[in-house]
């Protein structure tokens with residue numbers, strides 16, 4: 001048997017193979033990011049392209065990314081006369097992204113007039129389709145019918161997104177978010193779904209405590225850490241509630257976001273989700289204090305308004321400590337933002353706040369607030385894990401790995 005004819009099981013270990021089909025669409029360049037996203041999850045990727053797709057992005061790009069031959073024409077694999085069959089057999093799933101209206105129509109009718117559609121017809125493993133096209137083509141009754149037909153045959157769809165389209169129109173038709181497409185494909189493959197059926201609560205971002213209608217007390221949290229954890233938990237199959245202070249970040253795919261401003265709002269919103277969650281991660285930088293009597297008009301400097309030079313503060317509720325004190329079976333993960341004695345302070349917080357783990361970070365230097373990377377220690381009752389400097393997205397998975405272990409204990 002030719003090496004390209006190995007079945008999915010024979011490709012080694014438990015590594016799954018995804019055949020990514022790329023069709024002729026302006027969004028074809030995004031397929032490269034999709035390939036990288038799947039590879040990051042440990043998936044072996046092979047690519048098949050239509051000839052029209054090659055007008056938008058070259059096979060060399062995918063050959064370099066996958067280190068595998070890239071198939072375009074039915075007869076361009078000299079060592080394998082029935083290439084469409086071997087490609088279909090190798091695949092644990094086929095993902096067509098972007099998928100044009102034309103290819104959708106062919107798939108719905110069973111037309112097989114090039115390598116991609118012939119392979120799709122020979123496929124026995126699951127198929128995922130992420131369509132991309134003009135809004136009117138997307139909404140056309142023929143396209144909707146074709147999608148319906150494929151849906152009833154068990155094809156998984158990642159619906160197109162709303163927005164500005166390359167043709168100048170606005171509406172539904174943009175290729176869905178790359179993360180969403182990768183997440184759906186991994187879900188279909190059953191990869192990394194160790195939080196499936198679990199509820200995860202995450203707090204993120206700063207809180208904002210009003211002094212008067214124009215001034216407030218807050219901090220430098222960007223929300224990146226909490227959002228990365230929420231996105232990772234959703235990718236791993238969890239139902240995620242993200243209680244977020246004000247940030248400039250987009251809601252992660254598949255996450256239920258509850259926007260709040262103050263510590264008191266954050267506690268109220270988190271309380272509900274905490275009752276039903278399995279894991280709660282408190283990454284928010286909550287203001288410890290708030291003005292006792294926020295003014296309802298702008299305070300002026302000078303003698304008339306001494307209130308501005310002396311603001312009376314009261315303590316905010318501690319969201320983590322309040323909820324953890326009432327925990328039943330939840331795994332509770334807190335954070336500690338420290339400028340000195342990082343591990344000692346984190347250990348004290350672990351005990352004082354009834355957490356199962358504290359993610360400690362040193363915010364006295366260049367890392368912590370607003371950065372893409374961080375350096376953390378995972379502080380548990382019996383051990384401290386020193387995590388090297390990594391992207392916050394990578395730290396998110398490491399924190400969740402540990403939370404999953406605590407869940408299973």
Ligand code: PMT
Nearest residue numbers: 222223224225282285286318319320334335336337369370
């Ligand atoms: O959002 P980024 O820009 O990515 O920045 C990330 C971060 C620095 C904010 C994050 O890594 C972090 O350290 N978050 C916790 C910040 C913090 O408030 O730390 P703390 O040591 O003051 O609080 C300890 C724990 O108690 C935290 O889990 C905090 O969410 C929680 N807390 C604190 C006070 C309060 N009133 N309610 C709380 O729930």
